[in-house]
Each structure stands twice: as C-alpha cells, then as structure tokens.
Amino acid sequence: QQPVQSPQAVILREGEDAVINCSSSKALYSVHWYRQKHGEAPVFLMILLKGGEQKGHDKISASFNEKKQQSSLYLTASQLSYSGTYFCGTEFPDNYGQNFVFGPGTRLSVLP
C-alpha cells in the first residue's frame, strides 16, 4: 500500500533541477507533497487531485498521471532552502472509505 518514491536521495548544486517520483499500486484519489526539514514537522507543498492536473508553487511544480498512478515533483533552479526530505502522500479508497499513506521519502541536499 505504501507508495514507492525514487530516488531515495539526491544531491544537487544550487541552481540545478531535480525530479522526485512517486508511484502507487492503488487507484488514487489524490497525491499530496510535503517537505520536512531535519527536526521539524512536515510542511504542505501541494495537492493534486484525480484529473491529471499539474500544479506549481514558486519554482516547484508537480504532475499526476492517474492512469499510471504516478506523480512527479519538479524542483527548478534549486535553492539551499529546498534541502530536506520530500514525502508524497497518496489517498485511495479502501474498506474504511479513504486511506492515506505517506511514502518513505526522498532526501534532497542542495549544496552551494
């Protein structure tokens, strides 16, 4: 049930781009993206609803391919502040109505 994230970790230089992928074996209602810095709580980035939409937030955007149950997070011209662990959260139907599961995370390090 837990979505798969790739890569597990990535190291970038400031200004470089990165893509983080999230895939699920379940038919999804939505995909959420969160960033967690060391020792802090996760912070919401964006949510993508069923419908194959793409969203943007500053230089961070994401897409959702509901046919493949995959989502990708795009970080453009990365900044030092982008460092942290990125989690996708997937929402899917089950016997309880809707279930929500976070992926294992992708650790992103942006170096000067």
Added chain:
Amino acid sequence: EAGVAQSPRYKIIEKRQSVAFWCNPISGHATLYWYQQILGQGPKLLIQFQNNGVVDDSQLPKDRFSAERLKGVDSTLKIQPAKLEDSAVYLCASSWSANEQFFGPGTRLTVL
C-alpha cells in the same frame, strides 16, 4: 492564526510504562490525524478523526494504543504499555477538509 499545538515535546519512559500525548488542532479544523514517524521513515497514519468520530484506525495497534477526541476539538493519544519499538516522533495534524494537513511540532518519545 495559531498552529497545531502538541505536548509534551519530549518524553522518556521505560518499557511497560504508560504515556499520553495531547494535541490541540487549529481552530475550526474538523479533521485530526495522529502519525507515528520512526527515524528515517515517512509518517505512518495511526488514526484519523472527523470531528469526534473515527474515520480510519486501521493502523492503530489497538492492544496498546488508544486515542480519543472529545467534543471534536482536542485529542489525546495513549500508549499502555509502551514497548521499545514505540520510540518515535508522534505527530498530530489537522485539516479543514481531507486536503492540506497542518502538522504540529511533534512529541519525541524514547522508550528505554
């Protein structure tokens, strides 16, 4: 707007002891979540409340964990008795609907 409040921030107990965590969500948020986050892993949903009713507790180890949300506002999560593997950060989050989740700072539990 005040954020999600949690207490205590840190707790050290010995195995087989009991512990309780408290969460006060953002005012007006009907949905409240409790997560367990083990070091290096994504948050694992333990229980989700909608007002004071349970929406999902499929991942809650009910033989030792219990949670309640009286009057649809504050919530407490209890572990009785604690095991070594319960050492983790316990995160509380709230949301207006089942969309953007706002996380509290968490309670770091160490079981010796």
